Amino acid sequence: MSAENIIELEQIKDFVQPGDRVWVGGWTLVRKPMAMLYELIKARLTDLHVVNQPGGPDTDLLIGAGCVSKSEANYIGHEVFGHPYNFRRRLEEKDGSSDFLHDDWTVGTGTMRILAGALGIPFIPSKFLRGSDLMNPDNDGFKEIRATDPKVPKKKFVTMRDPFWEGEECILVPALRPDICLLHVQEAFEDGTCRISGGVFLDYYAAMASKTVIISTEKIVRGEQPKKAYDENVIPGEIVDYIVEVPFGGHPTAVHACYDNDPLWFQEYIEASKDTESMDQWLEEWVFGHDSFTNYLEKIGSKQLDRLVADPTYGYSPNIIRRLDKIKEVA
Amino acid sequence: MKTEYSNLEMMVIAASRLLQNDQKVLVGTGIPLVAGTLAKKTHAKKMKMLMEAVAYDCDPESLPFCVADPRAVYKTKWLPTPVEVMGQYLQSGKIDVGFLGGAQVDKFGNLNSTCIGNYNNPVKRFEGSGGASDIALMAKSTIIIMSHQKRRFVDSVDFITSPGWYCRQMDGRSQAMRNDMGLSGGPYAVVSTMGVMKFDDTSKLMYVDTYYEELGVELETIQKETGFEIDVSRAQPIHPPTPKELEILRTKVDPEGIYMKY
Numbered sequence: 001m002s003a004e005n006i007i008e009l010e011q012i013k014d015f016v017q018p019g020d021r022v023w024v025g026g027w028t029l030v031r032k033p034m035a036m037l038y039e040l041i042k043a044r045l046t047d048l049h050v051v052n053q054p055g056g057p058d059t060d061l062l063i064g065a066g067c068v069s070k071s072e073a074n075y076i077g078h079e080v081f082g083h084p085y086n087f088r089r090r091l092e093e094k095d096g097s098s099d100f101l102h103d104d105w106t107v108g109t110g111t112m113r114i115l116a117g118a119l120g121i122p123f124i125p126s127k128f129l130r131g132s133d134l135m136n137p138d139n140d141g142f143k144e145i146r147a148t149d150p151k152v153p154k155k156k157f158v159t160m161r162d163p164f165w166e167g168e169e170c171i172l173v174p175a176l177r178p179d180i181c182l183l184h185v186q187e188a189f190e191d192g193t194c195r196i197s198g199g200v201f202l203d204y205y206a207a208m209a210s211k212t213v214i215i216s217t218e219k220i221v222r223g224e225q226p227k228k229a230y231d232e233n234v235i236p237g238e239i240v241d242y243i244v245e246v247p248f249g250g251h252p253t254a255v256h257a258c259y260d261n262d263p264l265w266f267q268e269y270i271e272a273s274k275d276t277e278s279m280d281q282w283l284e285e286w287v288f289g290h291d292s293f294t295n296y297l298e299k300i301g302s303k304q305l306d307r308l309v310a311d312p313t314y315g316y317s318p319n320i321i322r323r324l325d326k327i328k329e330v331a
Numbered sequence: 332m333k334t335e336y337s338n339l340e341m342m343v344i345a346a347s348r349l350l351q352n353d354q355k356v357l358v359g360t361g362i363p364l365v366a367g368t369l370a371k372k373t374h375a376k377k378m379k380m381l382m383e384a385v386a387y388d389c390d391p392e393s394l395p396f397c398v399a400d401p402r403a404v405y406k407t408k409w410l411p412t413p414v415e416v417m418g419q420y421l422q423s424g425k426i427d428v429g430f431l432g433g434a435q436v437d438k439f440g441n442l443n444s445t446c447i448g449n450y451n452n453p454v455k456r457f458e459g460s461g462g463a464s465d466i467a468l469m470a471k472s473t474i475i476i477m478s479h480q481k482r483r484f485v486d487s488v489d490f491i492t493s494p495g496w497y498c499r500q501m502d503g504r505s506q507a508m509r510n511d512m513g514l515s516g517g518p519y520a521v522v523s524t525m526g527v528m529k530f531d532d533t534s535k536l537m538y539v540d541t542y543y544e545e546l547g548v549e550l551e552t553i554q555k556e557t558g559f560e561i562d563v564s565r566a567q568p569i570h571p572p573t574p575k576e577l578e579i580l581r582t583k584v585d586p587e588g589i590y591m592k593y
Contacts, residue, residue, distance in 0.1 A: 026399075027385070027397070029397045029399070030384075030401075054459075074460050074462070076458060077459075079396055079397040080360070080589065080590070081396070083458070088456045092453055104459055106460045106462060106464040107383050107417050107460070107461055107462035108417045108422065108462060108464070108469075111417050111418050112418060115418065127469060128468060128469070129468075130468055130498075130501070131468055131491070131499055131509065131512065131514055132464045132498070132499055133491040133492070133499055133503070134460070134492070135499055135502075137503055138450070139451070159501050168513075169513075198410070199384060199399060199410045200410075200412055201399060202412060254396070254400060256404060257401070261400075310401070314402075315404060316400070316402050322396070323588060
């Protein structure tokens with residue numbers, strides 16, 4: 001990547017098209033590229049096909065904002081904070097009006113699929129899925145579109161006996177081939193090289209497997225050469241297409257050594273997401289109502305943000321009130 | 332230190348007692364994390380606790396919100412990716428115990444964390460498998476932990492997210508016993524808010540092994556809160572929590588009450 005590919009947050013929408021398969025990096029509540037997602041929602045993008053494994057508030061929010069027509073994931077949720085009501089509601093719609101398709105996977109198979117994408121191979125054998133109802137062809141969430149949608153594998157999986165060794169039953173799962181990979185990292189250099197601390201999860205493999213890779217970073221390190229601490233660099237700049245500097249760009253998720261999860265955000269969001277009307281109000285207030293991300297952070301307020309700042313020894317903040325049922329009593 | 336204790340505390344303590352020093356334990360998010368951490372801080376200090384997203388051999392000082400939390404990373408000896416933890420350690424059979432929760436469990440230990448009702452038109456939809464399906468399939472043994480209610484302990488789960496002893500066959504439709512399918516592993520125990528259930532060696536049906544007598548749990552109550560006929564003939568009262576177990580759980584493992592809701 002060259003220095004002219006350092007972009008502004010507002011430009012993100014120019015690189016993502018309806019129909020794109022989007023990998024959102026991080027892991028459920030950790031290091032999600034939230035600032036970039038707010039920008040895509042503001043651009044009223046629709047028909048996204050989310051392929052990240054697993055999803056957290058990122059995916060539930062994109063679904064709630066009407067940006068997603070298809071998702072394949074092993075999990076969509078907010079872990080200990082509460083339930084993903086936008087995701088739930090779309091699948092529980094009884095009148096058949098839902099045009100949202102969801103295909104269920106597992107962490108094991110999701111991992112194998114993005115690994116296959118990174119390896120450049122079309123599919124990969126796996127031992128996972130066996131014994132579960134995920135193998136029932138009736139439960140293939142994409143069964144109606146596999147024959148016609150070129151962005152969806154023609155089959156969910158194929159079973160095969162190992163032809164080389166003992167003949168054990170294997171499951172062949174298709175590679176994931178995201179069009180867009182959106183990641184949030186702690187540091188990036190001007191040439192796109194990324195540093196991540198506190199666990200890389202599947203971010204490197206997703207970057208390798210994706211056609212276009214856009215990284216938001218807490219900080220762009222200017223001048224200093226990445227080789228100075230090469231062992232901390234986990235994604236080479238060569239496979240990165242664009243970087244954008246967004247301090248607090250992962251809020252409300254946790255970014256190791258930078259800041260913690262924001263329980264107050266989760267409390268308000270999860271409550272609002274319980275029905276479409278309050279969800280729309282939430283979107284107006286927190287996404288459409290801001291002309292910049294700086295604006296959004298100002299609305300959160302420095303008092304709340306300061307409390308999230310990570311302790312350098314721990315990598316998280318020992319100061320946050322973590323119980324949603326007690327937040328109001330203490331805060 | 333008050334000596335009274337709750338069913339939730341007894342559940343976590345009973346589950347932690349099932350873990351041992353020489354094991355590699357892959358823990359799921361939520362209560363399994365609490366019980367695993369308790370074991371690490373009491374009788375199983377040498378046990379290796381793994382988390383699917385990021386952690387090999389962790390011993391958190393503060394309970395993580397999820398398996399990727401910086402709290403899971405602090406002082407952890409190695410930070411692998413899911414390619415190593417799930418693709419390699421788990422898939423190649425190197426995990427001794429998988430430790431899982433769920434929304435429903437049935438008499439064969441099949442677990443559901445996907446939906447209630449028909450999958451294609453669910454009455455209630457849950458978050459999905461995460462790594463649970465893989466862990467229940469590939470760990471050498473599985474421990475399940477969940478609240479004991481009739482709507483959770485069912486004759487047959489609405490959706491087999493994580494296979495127990497009576498699994499879906501390769502056609503995805505018919506069912507067969509796990510051993511007949513050539514699958515290894517399987518559920519070892521279900522730890523609930525009323526007792527510890529195990530599975531009969533021959534029939535693979537769930538039975539009550541121990542129950543929380545000191546908390547007033549009666550075998551009739553367990554049967555009443557179980558959606559299938561459960562064998563209680565082998566049931567013994569469990570050893571109540573030791574003061575040390577309670578103290579460490581309350582002061583070191585979950586002092587904030589994030590999971591224990593003090």
